[in-house]
Amino acid sequence: MNHMPNNIPHIPSILVSCLLGFLLFGYILAVLITNKRNKKWPRYRLLCWVIGIFLVLFSFVGPLAERAHQSFTYHMLAHLFLGMLAPLLWVLAAPVTLLLKTIKVSTARRIMKIFQSKLARLITHPMYATIINIGGLWLLYTTSLYHYIHESMMLYHLIHTHTFLVGYLFTSSLLYIEPIYHRVSFKTRAIFLILAIAGHGILSKYLYAHSLKGISVIDSEKGSMLMYYGGDTIDMFIIIIFCYQWYKAVRPRHPLHKSNQNIFM
DSSP: OOOOOTTOOSHHHHHHHHHHHHHHHHHHHHHHHHHHHSSOOOHHHHHHHHHHHHHHHHHHSSHHHHHHTTOHHHHHHHHHIIIIIHHHHHHHHOHHHHHHHHSOHHHHHHHHHHHTSHHHHHHTSHHHHHHHHHHHHHHHHSSTHHHHHTTOHHHHHHHHHHHHHHHHHHHHHHSOOSOOSSOOOHHHHHHHHHHHHHHHHHHHHHHHHSOOTTSOHHHHHHHHHHHHHHHHHHHHHHHHHHHHHHHHHHSOSSOOOGGGTTTTO
16 A cells, blocks of 8 residues: 655645644633623533544644554544544534624624525435435545545545544534524434444444455454444444433423322332
8 A cells, every 4th residue: 555655745734733723722712702791601512622623633633643644543543533523522512602602693693594594404414414424434445545545645634624524514413512493303313323323334344354455454454343343432422412312302391290200119
């Protein structure tokens, strides 16, 4: 397998670092502004944002990113960070909600019109998000695209950016934390969540049985196992949050009469 040379340009990495630094600073500034105007912004959301920022950063820049060019196992670790864990943390951080609380009401209304558009309805539907997320992974690992991204720095960063964006889109299409006007039922979202988990798991088993060209069998097996078990672990947290939201949506809004509280005791 051909890898990018060690003297690859650092401009994309610098741009990614600057962008992530700006997003981190902007989020913290928005939290400070919101805390003065409204209720205290939850600290756990800030923590999720900070950790998510660094997970994205480590996937693009640093030792993990460098080893990902040489090892399929490290590549898969970066994939889990960039495509699953970081998007989940960013969704939990609710950056859009924070932005709407910070900016002017007139500007917020214009932004909300975007979420009400037909395009927003399409891209936030779990069917669309599942297709481009899982379908993109199958395209990456069952074609020559995986080898090409290690020969072109531009393609490498484009694919990584796509991985994160579709991961964020997929997670946000399942967990309604941000404002979404075109909502889909819990049953429909559950179906596509199950399909996505199955598609991810089947792909990891396929990669375990069919090593990618230029990758050793041991490295391929380790990376595939990491993809399978690591993906299931992150999916478990998504399922827990999803089921909790479902429970909150359908639970009785009024306490049961005292005479009925001891029925199952």
